[in-house]
Amino acid sequence: LTKQKAAKVIGWARSHYLSSTVLPSIEGERLTIPRESLDLAIERLKEQVTKSKNLSQNLKNLAKDEYERNFISSVVPPDEIGVKFDDIGALEDVKRTLDELVALPMRRPELFSHGNLLRPCKGVLLFGPPGTGKTLLAKALATEAGANFISITGSTLTSKWFGDAEKLTKALFSFASRLAPVIIFVDEVDSLLGARGGALEHEATRKMRNEFMAAWDGLRSKENQRILILGATNRPFDLDDAVIRRLPRRIYVGLPDAENRKKILKILLAKENLESDFKFDELANATEGYSGSDLKNLCIASAYRPVQELLEEEKKGRVSSNSTHLRPLVLDDFIQAKAKVSPSISHNATSMNELRKWNEQYGEDG
């Protein structure tokens, strides 16, 4: 393997296969990749390359001009997203609501085509502190709905061809309509469609926003188009009323309590080598204020501890240098790792209060 290829294989194995017993590691010039991890990673990479070649050819045929072609690389088909609702710990109510509101109408449109009451929803907002699983929920929702997934941010539409933001926005919607069922995920929706910038706002940005709203309204009037705009934000209070109105379902994704932290930890540690009768309850109680993302970082930091110990033992000549036998993770690894990974949001932070207030005024369960 060249160094570059090795780095790619390691990156892949780390993100898809986070089990401490088969985790590749680099120490100085030495790279250790357990055979089983390497074989699997190479096999999957080959599959991915073949699949994505076929997919991008199909999408190229669907895109009708250079503007639409710009979005080809952002499209992920449902069977390649790789996240399901079951991979998300806690958030049961949110998953249930999203399933009823979005996944079911996309999977079974015929059930929603009669009468006036059951209309597919065209705009949903997920809001809450960072790292609570909003992006994860968006991806899992596309999997569950069997929908293509397009993820965009403000810069997708503005940075590339600045003057063309308006045409690019139009192209996003026309291309998406040919990919239906599709979920257009707008991450940091406040930065794309936040409150108007007044006199200082750039003309191109203003035009792009207007085009976005107009195309969105066109979509809302076509009942049978299975396209959903799913926005996510940590700063819903920066959204202006026109956007809030177009996102009629606003779902708060908050910080997990102890019981829910336990559920998240169980998912994050499902494939790890843990001491028998690992005390999940104790760890959940010791991680007050941690978001799902903080918990993941804590688990990663903890999983390194047995690796570091093994390397130290090797240095001292106490174990042979090709040993890959790692001890199980114990509760104390996590308690020690807490010194390195603390909660990223303070429960009493001003932004938390603002979020709670916004939820009371605009949210589903406010």
Ligand code: ADP
């Ligand atoms: P957000 O979009 O709300 O900022 P993300 O969805 O990007 O948060 O979460 C970041 C990472 O944290 C995820 O990729 C996942 O590894 C972890 N995570 C967050 N919430 C959960 C959860 N409820 N269950 C499992 N993992 C979670």
